[in-house]
Amino acid sequence: MTLADLTQHAGEWLRGAGPMHDVVISSRVRLARNLAGTPFLSRCPREQQAELEQKMRQEILSAELAKGIFYVDVAAAGDLDRELLVERHLVSRQHAEASHPRGVAVSGDETISIMVNEEDHLRMQVLRSGLQLPEAVADANRIDDAMERCFDFAFHSRYGYLTACPTNVGTGLRLSVMLHLPGLKLAGEMDKAFRAAGDMRLAIRGLYGEGTEASGDFFQISNQTTLGRSENQYAEEFSERLIPAFIEYERRARKHLMDEQNALLEDKVSRAVATLRSAKMISSEETMSLLSVMRLGTNLGLTDDMDLSAINELFLLTQPAHLQKIHRRDMTPQERAQCRADMIRRRLDAG
Amino acid sequence: MNFKCDKCGQPATIHLTEIVGGNKNEKHLCEDCAAEDGITVKSNVPISQLLEDFVLQTTSAPQQEQPAGPELTCEVCGTTFSEFQDTGLLGCPNDYDTFAEALEPLLEKAQDGHVQHVGKVPHNIGRSQKRQTEILRLRTELKSAVTAEDYERAAELRDQIKEMEQS
Numbered sequence: 001m002t003l004a005d006l007t008q009h010a011g012e013w014l015r016g017a018g019p020m021h022d023v024v025i026s027s028r029v030r031l032a033r034n035l036a037g038t039p040f041l042s043r044c045p046r047e048q049q050a051e052l053e054q055k056m057r058q059e060i061l062s063a064e065l066a067k068g069i070f071y072v073d074v075a076a077a078g079d080l081d082r083e084l085l086v087e088r089h090l091v092s093r094q095h096a097e098a099s100h101p102r103g104v105a106v107s108g109d110e111t112i113s114i115m116v117n118e119e120d121h122l123r124m125q126v127l128r129s130g131l132q133l134p135e136a137v138a139d140a141n142r143i144d145d146a147m148e149r150c151f152d153f154a155f156h157s158r159y160g161y162l163t164a165c166p167t168n169v170g171t172g173l174r175l176s177v178m179l180h181l182p183g184l185k186l187a188g189e190m191d192k193a194f195r196a197a198g199d200m201r202l203a204i205r206g207l208y209g210e211g212t213e214a215s216g217d218f219f220q221i222s223n224q225t226t227l228g229r230s231e232n233q234y235a236e237e238f239s240e241r242l243i244p245a246f247i248e249y250e251r252r253a254r255k256h257l258m259d260e261q262n263a264l265l266e267d268k269v270s271r272a273v274a275t276l277r278s279a280k281m282i283s284s285e286e287t288m289s290l291l292s293v294m295r296l297g298t299n300l301g302l303t304d305d306m307d308l309s310a311i312n313e314l315f316l317l318t319q320p321a322h323l324q325k326i327h328r329r330d331m332t333p334q335e336r337a338q339c340r341a342d343m344i345r346r347r348l349d350a351g
Numbered sequence: 352m353n354f355k356c357d358k359c360g361q362p363a364t365i366h367l368t369e370i371v372g373g374n375k376n377e378k379h380l381c382e383d384c385a386a387e388d389g390i391t392v393k394s395n396v397p398i399s400q401l402l403e404d405f406v407l408q409t410t411s412a413p414q415q416e417q418p419a420g421p422e423l424t425c426e427v428c429g430t431t432f433s434e435f436q437d438t439g440l441l442g443c444p445n446d447y448d449t450f451a452e453a454l455e456p457l458l459e460k461a462q463d464g465h466v467q468h469v470g471k472v473p474h475n476i477g478r479s480q481k482r483q484t485e486i487l488r489l490r491t492e493l494k495s496a497v498t499a500e501d502y503e504r505a506a507e508l509r510d511q512i513k514e515m516e517q518s
Contacts (some may be wrong), residue, residue, distance in 0.1 A: 036444065037486025037516065039428045043442040141471070148473055152482055154444035160468025162444045166454060167461055171470040201463060227458065347515020348376070
């Protein structure tokens with residue numbers, strides 16, 4: 001399996017319809033680990049970074065962690081391939097843009113990705129559709145156990161797993177839940193959501209764009225602390241208390257819109273679908289915001305022009321690197337706008 | 352005691368005490384009315400801010416607490432505390448012990464008062480801890496051997512480290 005094979009579809013985690021999928025797009029769990037007796041990455045001479053990369057690549061590929069697992073040498077990959085990995089959430093932007101020896105191992109279904117030589121030596125990530133944190137934590141734990149049979153990880157009896165940045169120390173665990181919050185955004189209540197997240201000691205950020213003005217209405221919520229609670233405690237608190245609060249806010253906002261501003265909402269949804277159906281050129285930003293409205297309309301039963309997984313998939317396939325990989329050539333923004341509009345029209349016609 | 356907002360009667364979550372000219376004046380507001388009055392409550396401090404504050408705190412008044420002298424430096428990787436303050440990144444696992452005294456207040460702030468790990472522990476913890484310490488010790492020796500230009504010893508140590516890492 002190679003990167004090029006991925007471009008026709010979205011990963012399982014994005015296509016699927018996991019629990020709470022009307023609001024929750026995906027759950028992600030990341031564990032940060034460093035090798036014992038070895039400097040953290042930024043302190044390793046380049047030669048040692050290359051050695052580490054080779055060693056970890058070998059062990060990961062021979063550990064039989066998942067079906068169809070393959071490795072991308074990120075340092076040797078072209079710009080477009082690196083961008084593709086970022087668009088698919090398989091590597092961080094920081095990892096894509098660095099210049100030292102590094103890579104990523106990806107499972108065939110893309111639910112697992114293991115970044116080698118990111119800020120920490122290993123960053124193991126599990127992605128699931130909808131709200132499935134305990135399941136994702138269990139899978140991450142399984143991978144960690146397998147890696148632990150190959151390596152000794154830097155561990156401290158007081159501070160836990162040691163990480164390059166002390167904000168990850170302890171469990172090395174980062175939980176991130178991607179939410180679709182168009183209701184709160186339309187109701188002008190994102191400020192409140194941001195305040196609530198702050199009160200709960202959570203980090204919230206727009207997935208595209210900045211702060212409350214994120215485009216596409218997608219927001220990511222993550223834990224800010226990694227020390228002092230167990231992995232399962234973090235996961236349970238997230239999935240039983242914290243995230244359900246946001247789901248509830250969003251559902252209430254949607255219901256309010258349906259009850260009080262039905263005509264306005266229907267108009268918005270119809271116009272979004274009509275534009276997507278007829279546009280001959282469309283930018284990435286406009287696509288995001290119209291697909292977001294269409295996704296809301298689909299969840300509320302206001303349109304059935306496309307099912308949810310097809311809409312989710314379009315969010316991904318219409319991004320710049322994907323379009324260029326699918327068409328196997330570099331394109332100007334204008335060419336991309338045309339190809340993007342074509343793709344959306346074709347998919348809508350296919351229903 | 353539950354206060355109601357002075358303006359709209361909703362439950363108040365923001366309580367202000369102003370003292371003007373010796374007179375105490377209490378205000379109770381809900382979040383929305385407070386926002387209208389231009390009062391915002393900074394309920395959440397992001398970690399990057401904490402780090403920044405911490406760095407400022409420790410760099411702006413170092414003379415009072417630390418007598419002038421050689422800077423705190425990790426003997427394994429050579430990272431100094433001020434390098435950590437600049438980048439936010441530590442250099443090696445040993446830094447956590449070298450800088451423990453200065454780091455712990457930061458951890459406590461960033462980690463909501465916690466400094467003790469209670470999560471997963473590696474299965475091979477005994478072996479791992481021992482080997483970890485041993486490798487770190489060998490690396491320290493290697494560094495001094497290189498500094499002393501004792502290349503024979505350095506080569507020996509390098510082999511030993513490689514062997515331990517691969518076992």
